[in-house]
């Protein structure tokens with residue numbers, strides 16, 4: 001039996017989208033492909049409220065995170081770290097031999113704007129990386145307030161990992177002055193992994209032209225050259241592009257962006273309310289909870305693996321904590337195309353199962 005995915009990616013994919021993935025192939029240099037690519041990009045621009053560049057990359061988000069470092073860092077990166085994925089971005093920076101300072105706060109806390117400002121004031125940096133929605137901790141950093149600080153430092157590239165919130169949480173890229181914001185398809189886009197969407201500012205593109213050793217596969221200038229012709233430099237994941245184009249039609253025309261943002265907020269509120277009502281507490285600092293996944297302190301010491309085993313019999317799966325938080329927390333994702341009815345059903349099941357589990361505390 002398929003278990004419906006309430007984990008922070010990959011997320012549940014609609015059967016009709018799985019069908020779109022099976023569309024017969026076309027050549028990536030054909031007019032049919034160009035028509036598909038040219039139809040898709042403006043839809044992604046609407047999603048991100050941008051009139052600047054939007055590219056699609058055939059790789060997972062990690063590839064584009066690394067590429068952001070290679071394309072934009074000429075001096076030093078301020079690597080904001082408040083969880084596992086932010087830590088990875090820092091490690092990629094080091095692995096690419098770029099000078100970096102790790103600005104670290106405890107897991108569960110957001111990256112606050114004043115912290116960034118105190119570092120940027122030194123004038124040491126030309127790049128800043130931040131994870132908007134830390135999937136390991138369920139924390140949403142206040143990107144809108146961070147943007148106000150970043151506007152005072154236009155020479156510092158503002159790099160945002162929105163992997164687990166793009167297409168589930170509103171990101172007004174141009175208004176916020178973001179230089180790159182990226183996400184793979186397997187979270188809030190509700191499609192399989194394999195493609196990454198990134199908005200890149202004109203300012204950042206101009207800067208990339210001054211940076212040596214940008215690499216080959218994910219050189220943003222080369223990507224733009226092809227994107228201008230509605231193509232990609234190398235063979236793209238065409239099934240995913242068919243599906244993303246169809247999914248963007250659904251998102252924009254059937255659901256509507258504002259409705260999609262509101263649904264995610266309602267689902268998040270349902271899960272938070274349930275957790276507190278059931279006697280748990282939330283892991284993130286209050287006021288900084290993610291809108292697409294909830295990280296819950298396992299204050300009752302429930303065996304999450306046993307809970308999942310029981311959920312599995314009902315056709316669902318949630319996630320345990322990440323890394324060191326494995327048994328200390330558990331995570332329920334409410335992202336993509338999941339509905340409030342599905343979340344309600346899941347919470348009902350969890351409520352039913354918990355009293356039957358062996359008490360650990």
Ligand SMILES: Cc1ncc(COP(=O)(O)O)c(C=O)c1O
Pocket residue numbers: 008009060061062063085131133134135136161162163164184193
């Ligand atoms: C916030 C965040 N950033 C980056 C990644 C890395 O994405 P991928 O493994 O698809 O490259 C993930 C994956 O879960 C994530 O949740």
